Amino acid sequence: MARELAVWLFSERIGTLSLVNGRLNFQYAAAWLNSAEAMPISSSLPLRAESFSYADARPFFAGLLPDGTPRQLIAKQLQISEQNDFAMLESIGGECAGAVTFLAPGQTPSAGDSNVEWLSNDALLAVLDTLPRRPLLAIDGLRLSLAGAQDKLPVVVSATFEIGLPINGMPSTHILKTAIASFEDSVANEAFCMALANAVKLQPARSRMQPIGGRQVYLVARYDRTSAPTKRLHQEDFCQALGIVPESKYQNDGGPSLAQCFELIRAVTRPSAPHVLRLLDYVIFNALIGNHDAHGKNFSLLYSTGKATLAPLYDALSTVVYPELTVKMAMKIGSKYKFSEVMARHWDQFAISAGLSKAQLRKRVLELAKLLPIAARRLQKHSDFAKIPLIEKIAVAIEQRSTLTITRLNEPAS
Numbered sequence: 001m002a003r004e005l006a007v008w009l010f011s012e013r014i015g016t017l018s019l020v021n022g023r024l025n026f027q028y029a030a031a032w033l034n035s036a037e038a039m040p041i042s043s044s045l046p047l048r049a050e051s052f053s054y055a056d057a058r059p060f061f062a063g064l065l066p067d068g069t070p071r072q073l074i075a076k077q078l079q080i081s082e083q084n085d086f087a088m089l090e091s092i093g094g095e096c097a098g099a100v101t102f103l104a105p106g107q108t109p110s111a112g113d114s115n116v117e118w119l120s121n122d123a124l125l126a127v128l129d130t131l132p133r134r135p136l137l138a139i140d141g142l143r144l145s146l147a148g149a150q151d152k153l154p155v156v157v158s159a160t161f162e163i164g165l166p167i168n169g170m171p172s173t174h175i176l177k178t179a180i181a182s183f184e185d186s187v188a189n190e191a192f193c194m195a196l197a198n199a200v201k202l203q204p205a206r207s208r209m210q211p212i213g214g215r216q217v218y219l220v221a222r223y224d225r226t227s228a229p230t231k232r233l234h235q236e237d238f239c240q241a242l243g244i245v246p247e248s249k250y251q252n253d254g255g256p257s258l259a260q261c262f263e264l265i266r267a268v269t270r271p272s273a274p275h276v277l278r279l280l281d282y283v284i285f286n287a288l289i290g291n292h293d294a295h296g297k298n299f300s301l302l303y304s305t306g307k308a309t310l311a312p313l314y315d316a317l318s319t320v321v322y323p324e325l326t327v328k329m330a331m332k333i334g335s336k337y338k339f340s341e342v343m344a345r346h347w348d349q350f351a352i353s354a355g356l357s358k359a360q361l362r363k364r365v366l367e368l369a370k371l372l373p374i375a376a377r378r379l380q381k382h383s384d385f386a387k388i389p390l391i392e393k394i395a396v397a398i399e400q401r402s403t404l405t406i407t408r409l410n411e412p413a414s
Contacts, residue, residue: 027051099232157213256296290320294332
């Protein structure tokens, strides 16, 4: 007999996720299809009466779940198979990215009893100390799910920066990330790179470092939430929108290419030109700061009033300053995965494949290559980042990569 979960979008039941012979199946509800407010849950799952098979349904639904070590640990704590997407969504699918909620058939989203468990610094530190063993607090009755491999937690942050856990369906307002133990000052790294993106007007998600009992954590405001009151907005990452399973998020593993990303933006946004240019800025920025992990799940679409827009920049940090990490970029520029091998002709190849003007792309690359080193040095003097050795490494890396890029783009054509 098939197991089922009701799929809710905002406060409407839009369909049913089933487990049939161990494989996911999704079908929109007839009432949703006939509703004036009907919208697809994903660009890869258009509105239709027929059900979606495992191959079509899994990329979106599996894409809501953590991956890597957190997924393994959650499966162990819940005593389920690591490959069982359905059981994991059943257990932790109460607060996902975007506006999707999973409930048992017959249940409805809680109304009126949502709340926040506000935590003292000591209590919060105790919670954070458990995350490496219990990602997303999966066994404590909190149904929280976020994609990604890093320790993180959806939280509610007050105007005075009190931090709490959302209870009984309360939407979270922020994502809290802790330091990655094996990587020096990862919190400062991401906070600096995101502040740098803001300094050059790239419209990143709002974020900050926050001291908690002598420890620095990283807080990023959820762009898929409104404030006063907090409400969910729907979103999906590029892998979900393109129907690519999360295990294939890197281009080398079958994940999205930059050409596919730009094609997607043109297909779903109206007018598309502003979003195309913003995505171009994100690509250039990630290349120049040395973020080699900018894969298909690190770009997203945000849906509001039925319209798609490119979500703010997020998950931007310099991976190049960690020598143990790969020098291969998640997506090729032209035909090159290694930034050190990217020449002017490869930027031109990228422009052609993405449907961009070669001259326009070169101009914007040069603009950001000139802006970023200056902005990085200016930002480095800020009290949050002064005297942190890793920030100096990032600033030097940006200078070197920007200088190399300017030199190669200004070389006469051979």
